Amino acid sequence: MPYAVETRDLTRIFAGKRHWLRKPDPEEVERGVGPTTALGGVTVQIPEGELFGLLGPNGAGKTTLIKILCTLLLPTSGEAFVAGHDVTKDVFPIRQRIGMVSGGETTGYGLLTARENIWMFSQFYGVPSKVAKERIDGLMKVFGLWDRRDAKVRTLSTGQRQKMNMVRGFATDPDILFLDEPTLGLDVNAARIIRDYVMKWLKENKGKTVLLTTHYMAEADEMCDRIAIIDNGKILACDTPENLKRTARMDTTFQLEVDALRNTDGFTAIPGVKNFSSKNDIGKNMTHLTFILDGEAPVADILSRIMSQGSKVHSLQKSEPTLEDVFIRMVGRGFE
Amino acid sequence: MREATVRRADLRFRLGLNLRSVVGRAYPRVIGANREPSWLIFEVFLPLLGIAAYVFIYQAFYQAQAAAICPSPCTPTPAQLLALHQAGQNLNALVATVVLGGTMVAFWLNVLWSMASQLYWEKEIGNLQLYMMAPMNRMALLGGMAIGGMFMTSVRALSTLVAGIVVFGVIFSVANPFLLLAVFFVTLIALYGMGMMFASLYLLWGREAWNLSALMEEPIFFSSGMYFPAGGLFSIPTWGPAVAIAGSIVPATFGLDALRQLTLPGTAPLPLLPPVTELEILLVLAVVFLVLARYTLAYLETLAKREGKLTSRHQ
Ligand SMILES: Nc1ncnc2c1ncn2[C@@H]1O[C@H](COP(=O)(O)OP(=O)(O)O)[C@@H](O)[C@H]1O
Numbered sequence: 003m004p005y006a007v008e009t010r011d012l013t014r015i016f017a018g019k020r021h022w023l024r025k026p027d028p029e030e031v032e033r034g035v036g037p038t039t040a041l042g043g044v045t046v047q048i049p050e051g052e053l054f055g056l057l058g059p060n061g062a063g064k065t066t067l068i069k070i071l072c073t074l075l076l077p078t079s080g081e082a083f084v085a086g087h088d089v090t091k092d093v094f095p096i097r098q099r100i101g102m103v104s105g106g107e108t109t110g111y112g113l114l115t116a117r118e119n120i121w122m123f124s125q126f127y128g129v130p131s132k133v134a135k136e137r138i139d140g141l142m143k144v145f146g147l148w149d150r151r152d153a154k155v156r157t158l159s160t161g162q163r164q165k166m167n168m169v170r171g172f173a174t175d176p177d178i179l180f181l182d183e184p185t186l187g188l189d190v191n192a193a194r195i196i197r198d199y200v201m202k203w204l205k206e207n208k209g210k211t212v213l214l215t216t217h218y219m220a221e222a223d224e225m226c227d228r229i230a231i232i233d234n235g236k237i238l239a240c241d242t243p244e245n246l247k248r249t250a251r252m253d254t255t256f257q258l259e260v261d262a263l264r265n266t267d268g269f270t271a272i273p274g275v276k277n278f279s280s281k282n283d284i285g286k287n288m289t290h291l292t293f294i295l296d297g298e299a300p301v302a303d304i305l306s307r308i309m310s311q312g313s314k315v316h317s318l319q320k321s322e323p324t325l326e327d328v329f330i331r332m333v334g335r336g337f338e
Numbered sequence: 339m340r341e342a343t344v345r346r347a348d349l350r351f352r353l354g355l356n357l358r359s360v361v362g363r364a365y366p367r368v369i370g371a372n373r374e375p376s377w378l379i380f381e382v383f384l385p386l387l388g389i390a391a392y393v394f395i396y397q398a399f400y401q402a403q404a405a406a407i408c409p410s411p412c413t414p415t416p417a418q419l420l421a422l423h424q425a426g427q428n429l430n431a432l433v434a435t436v437v438l439g440g441t442m443v444a445f446w447l448n449v450l451w452s453m454a455s456q457l458y459w460e461k462e463i464g465n466l467q468l469y470m471m472a473p474m475n476r477m478a479l480l481g482g483m484a485i486g487g488m489f490m491t492s493v494r495a496l497s498t499l500v501a502g503i504v505v506f507g508v509i510f511s512v513a514n515p516f517l518l519l520a521v522f523f524v525t526l527i528a529l530y531g532m533g534m535m536f537a538s539l540y541l542l543w544g545r546e547a548w549n550l551s552a553l554m555e556e557p558i559f560f561s562s563g564m565y566f567p568a569g570g571l572f573s574i575p576t577w578g579p580a581v582a583i584a585g586s587i588v589p590a591t592f593g594l595d596a597l598r599q600l601t602l603p604g605t606a607p608l609p610l611l612p613p614v615t616e617l618e619i620l621l622v623l624a625v626v627f628l629v630l631a632r633y634t635l636a637y638l639e640t641l642a643k644r645e646g647k648l649t650s651r652h653q
């Protein structure tokens with residue numbers, strides 16, 4: 003059986019553009035005007051039926067990977083197959099079988115109703131109108147959008163809009179659904195409904211596959227069969243959430259809240275400190291530190307190092323390992 | 339959705355898929371044309387103002403001419419009566435020319451802003467990536483945009499035409515309705531074919547495309563003779579004919595000229611070529627633009643996929 007998604011050493015480099023007439027914009031200068039390696043040799047295999055998560059911070063390359071798999075972007079090198087077809091050659095059978103929904107989408111036409119919009123997109127997949135309308139009505143009920151079915155899209159709230167986008171994604175009955183941060187910026191309830199339906203859909207429909215990207219740890223942990231942790235265009239680890247956390251469980255994780263620290267150098271020099279991340283809370287004038295340690299022995303050295311800066315420790319707590327700790331251990335910084 | 343969707347790729351399925359896509363993409367335009375009545379003000383009343391400006395000028399000329407033929411108080415001789423009748427017919431032909439041109443302006447604006455720059459706008463709001471990852475043919479997408487645009491604009495243009503006839507009292511007479519319809523539809527196909535080609539060309543560009551559309555708007559009003567007979571350009575020494583010939587690449591020029599000749603038989607001022615010849619040229623233009631659109635889009639889509647410009651990078 004072919005994989006639903008398979009990539010081999012997939013690389014995508016964006017040429018840093020410089021127009022001869024235009025001054026480079028500040029954002030580009032900051033990134034270093036030169037080329038960006040959005041994906042640097044990604045190899046993944048996603049079997050049919052899996053809910054596969056791609057977890058990584060902003061700019062990690064998640065969307066770039068999805069765009070390549072959706073036949074919207076060509077790889078610079080390497081190979082990618084969706085439903086067994088090469089994304090650079092055999093796009094029709096891929097396009098027939100896929101769907102994509104991204105978080106914060108503003109797609110559709112404001113003048114049309116939610117229902118009309120979804121129907122329109124279903125026509126681009128050749129779904130007969132009657133079938134499309136039945137599916138759309140059913141899905142709108144599931145997502146709690148039924149009483150807004152005839153509302154113009156521009157009057158929908160963010161949550162309703164994203165539910166509409168999800169209905170669109172399912173209405174064409176894809177075999178492989180790409181969800182790019184689908185719950186981005188949603189309230190808890192809307193996010194809950196979306197997560198639950200995705201999991202239910204996979205359970206009830208044999209042979210469907212979902213590739214989900216997210217930068218919410220808990221979401222990946224709860225939903226995914228397997229997770230690939232991605233940073234800077236590279237997959238750092240790929241395993242079940244359980245196994246990933248098991249690796250982390252061999253370490254000891256401590257959370258500290260201290261007065262704002264100016265200098266966080268030197269922590270990694272302390273024996274037994276595997277890695278750490280720090281996050282400043284400017285409002286409270288505090289620094290939040292997460293340490294990944296080999297046993298509890300280094301805690302004393304850490305504390306004395308903090309206090310030698312004249313900073314007071316407000317709380318110190320040993321914590322259960324989360325996926326974020328896995329990430330911190332590997333790259334030495336947190337997610338947000 | 340218990341039953342798995344069967345994936346077909348046969349010709350019949352593809353034909354159905356692309357027909358559905360055309361209908362799907364035309365739908366928002368067909369519906370959008372009438373859902374909000376505010377278009378009546380913008381699309382019917384405002385064009386009338388543009389037309390009125392020219393009509394008043396032509397009417398002022400007529401007054402002066404009439405005064406010269408028979409100074410007031412006027413008790414015309416039969417010869418003066420004939421001359422006045424002649425001048426009145428000329429006025430009608432000029433006003434009709436402007437009303438017709440002002441009506442066709444709607445199509446040109448629609449082609450520029452809702453065809454040529456459309457994909458740029460779709461890219462910004464995120465629709466483009468959903469269109470491009472769907473299995474439909476790209477020409478079905480452009481075709482749906484065009485057919486929807488033609489319908490929407492025809493409703494508006496017809497309203498402008500009727501209002502123009504009522505307000506300015508223009509008299510049209512149609513001798514050959516079939517040829518008239520043929521010219522009208524072929525003009526639209528050629529015009530929207532050109533829009534489809536520009537839409538494809540603009541795939542790689544962002545704001546530049548928008549600016550280019552803004553840049554093209556007025557020169558084409560001028561060179562296509564929207565508010566005066568394009569044949570008048572030939573009486574301008576040196577650059578006039580050059581502008582007229584360059585402008586006739588835009589299908590609006592010959593289309594409008596033929597429509598004027600067919601609705602003002604014998605009185606249309608300064609015609610360019612016989613209407614049938616113009617129809618033939620328009621047919622050639624239509625085919626050329628559609629073929630160019632097809633290949634430009636295929637080529638630029640690949641280029642855009644390579645350069646990462648098919649999608650807005652913030653999506
Ligand atoms: N079209 C583009 N042109 C240039 N650089 C891009 C483009 N798209 C993405 N990038 C860069 O590639 C990197 C990965 O981006 P992306 O895949 O969007 O990350 P993620 O979705 O994980 O946040 C980022 O550094 C981003 O700035």
Ligand SMILES: [Mg+2]
Pocket residue numbers: 061064065066182653
């Ligand atoms: Mg992203």
